[in-house]
Amino acid sequence: MLAHAFLTVVRADEHARxxxxxxxxxxxxxxxxRLFNAPVVRRTHDTAHRLxxxxxxxxxxxxSQTSHYQRQATQA
Structure with a gap:
């Protein structure tokens, strides 16, 4: 639960800044x-590749999201 709170705060901070x-x-x-765990769990690629x-x-x-919304708009 603490990890999810951490991710939520990081996400909100990223959106604000x-x-x-x-x-x-x-x-x-x-x-x-994924970005946070990648250097710790697997070091198969460098940071630039992951970013x-x-x-x-x-x-x-x-x-994909844009295409989905356009398809939904034409069907309605």
């Missing part, structure tokens, strides 16, 4: 957890 580009979804608790992967993943999710 940084405006996100339109092509990215905001950081989620799960994404913060690039996170950026790609969030951009892809934003594109």
């Amino acid at each position: 940084h405006s996100r580009p339109d092509e990215l979804i905001p950081l989620t608790c799960n994404e913060i957890q 690039d992967w996170s950026h790609w993943r969030r951009r892809h999710q934003a594109q």
Whole structure:
């Protein structure tokens, strides 16, 4: 429970301090957890690779979300 509180506070702080580009979804608790745990649990890739992967993943999710909303709007 303490870990989830930590992730929630980090996420809220991130949203308050940084405006996100339109092509990215905001950081989620799960994404913060992955970025936080990656250097500790597995050291298969360097930090730059993990941050690039996170950026790609969030951009892809934003594109999917936009497509989903457009499809829902045309069906209604």
